[in-house]
Amino acid sequence: MSQSKTVCVIGAGPSGLVSARELKKEGHKVVVMEQNDDVGGQWLYQPNVEEEDSLGKTKILKVHSSIYSSLRLISPREIMGFSDFPFTVKEGRDTRRFPGHEELWLYLKDFCEVFGLREMIRFNVRVEFVGMVNDDDITKRWRVKSVEKKSGEVIEEVFDAVVVATGHYSYPRLPSIKGMDLWKGKQVHSHVYRVPDPFRDEVVVVVGGFISGPDISIELVKVAKEVHLSVKSLDVSPGLSKAITKHQSLHLQPQIESLEEDGRVIFVDGSCIVADTILYCTGYRYKFPFLESQGRVEVDDNRVGPLFEHTFSPSLSPSLSFVGIPQKLIGFPFFESQAKWIAMILSGKTSLPSYDEMMQSVAEFYRANGVPKRNTHDIGRDFVNYCDKYADYTGYPHLEEWRKKLCVTTILRSLDNLETYRDSWDDDHELLQEALQDPYFAQRTTP
Numbered sequence: 177m178s179q180s181k182t183v184c185v186i187g188a189g190p191s192g193l194v195s196a197r198e199l200k201k202e203g204h205k206v207v208v209m210e211q212n213d214d215v216g217g218q219w220l221y222q223p224n225v226e227e228e229d230s231l232g233k234t235k236i237l238k239v240h241s242s243i244y245s246s247l248r249l250i251s252p253r254e255i256m257g258f259s260d261f262p263f264t265v266k267e268g269r270d271t272r273r274f275p276g277h278e279e280l281w282l283y284l285k286d287f288c289e290v291f292g293l294r295e296m297i298r299f300n301v302r303v304e305f306v307g308m309v310n311d312d313d314i315t316k317r318w319r320v321k322s323v324e325k326k327s328g329e330v331i332e333e334v335f336d337a338v339v340v341a342t343g344h345y346s347y348p349r350l351p352s353i354k355g356m357d358l359w360k361g362k363q364v365h366s367h368v369y370r371v372p373d374p375f376r377d378e379v380v381v382v383v384g385g386f387i388s389g390p391d392i393s394i395e396l397v398k399v400a401k402e403v404h405l406s407v408k409s410l411d412v413s414p415g416l417s418k419a420i421t422k423h424q425s426l427h428l429q430p431q432i433e434s435l436e437e438d439g440r441v442i443f444v445d446g447s448c449i450v451a452d453t454i455l456y457c458t459g460y461r462y463k464f465p466f467l468e469s470q471g472r473v474e475v476d477d478n479r480v481g482p483l484f485e486h487t488f489s490p491s492l493s494p495s496l497s498f499v500g501i502p503q504k505l506i507g508f509p510f511f512e513s514q515a516k517w518i519a520m521i522l523s524g525k526t527s528l529p530s531y532d533e534m535m536q537s538v539a540e541f542y543r544a545n546g547v548p549k550r551n552t553h554d555i556g557r558d559f560v561n562y563c564d565k566y567a568d569y570t571g572y573p574h575l576e577e578w579r580k581k582l583c584v585t586t587i588l589r590s591l592d593n594l595e596t597y598r599d600s601w602d603d604d605h606e607l608l609q610e611a612l613q614d615p616y617f618a619q620r621t622t623p
Contacts (some may be wrong), residue, residue, distance in 0.1 A: 189217015
């Protein structure tokens with residue numbers, strides 16, 4: 177028989193919303209706690225960042241979203257949608273295959289409306305504490321203390337389970353560079369970058385070559401005097417090489433050796449420039465300031481663990497789970513496959529391995545992973561295998577082949593043509609037409 181649990185979902189971004197939907201489908205009683213005044217998580221754009229520390233060093237951030245004004249999706253809308261709610265074009269909105277961030281936020285609002293999720297969400301509520309009611313209890317239950325931000329009212333409740341869906345693109349991760357604390361120029365993390373205007377006529381060093389670093393650098397060349405993109409390896413993609421060749425004021429630099437009090441930035445090859453601003457596009461830290469797990473779940477060098485399949489704490493399962501920990505993936509299908517698994521585990525329709533088996537699996541994954549600890553959750557193209565694995569756990573279908581193929585072709589095109597791949601995709605035309613014939617795209621997407 178299906179078991180109904182009381183479940184607290186923390187966060188009403190994509191991972192929290194789809195978790196709430198799946199839990200609801202399984203008959204659980206769900207409360208979603210969201211610190212902002214609307215759904216969306218990262219996709220709820222917050223333009224006002226003046227009160228946020230420029231490097232995000234405060235204990236509690238005032239701004240959750242790290243989205244900047246010009247940001248467009250790096251994946252086409254066809255592969256972004258949930259399994260029963262395609263991300264289709266809507267009249268009067270952004271119709272591009274790779275739309276701006278607002279269009280994805282509107283998609284999430286539509287999703288919330290169609291599946292009746294808003295009634296489960298408490299907005300403007302910040303979770304301050306999550307801890308076990310009784311550490312000796314075999315069936316772990318959780319005390320959740322939350323604060324209503326406007327009134328200051330504190331509420332304490334007990335839930336059978338907690339799903340953490342708070343995202344991981346808010347707390348800045350900074351490099352350790354000699355002289356950082358003494359450098360007299362302006363230092364900013366991309367968490368508070370919104371528009372290029374504040375950097376007009378400046379010499380800017382952008383640190384980081386993954387996605388936001390090159391993207392923001394290309395935007396800054398329109399207003400800055402010079403932009404120097406500092407990366408770990410000068411062996412960059414053909415697409416980034418083309419962009420650097422195209423923009424005379426955009427320069428590729430190696431890593432920074434040190435920052436000097438007189439404003440100089442010295443690179444590891446001995447070259448140097450005098451800069452006005454350093455903009456760190458160096459990623460983010462996992463942080464769960466509300467969680468008291470008695471040391472059973474910890475963040476060590478940006479590894480959250482131990483977690484079985486990036487989802488369950490072996491010693492606290494199944495009552496504590498995480499959705500959306502992995503990075504470098506197509507998020508929405510991944511979140512959904514995780515959420516289905518969690519919901520079915522909690523309802524008793526499927527089960528987890530034993531504690532010893534889960535811990536052994538985690539240890540084997542760590543040994544075989546072959547990457548620095550801080551990159552434990554960077555699963556990249558492996559996300560397809562994880563989605564299919566979660567589907568096997570629950571009996572749901574694997575990801576569609578067209579979705580997998582479109583993902584691969586998009587990555588290849590972005591590597592070759594960084595500035596144009598979102599708007600020039602003739603080589604995708606045949607595959608796209610094949611995909612659009614799938615009955616998936618005929619499903620209802622309007623409230």
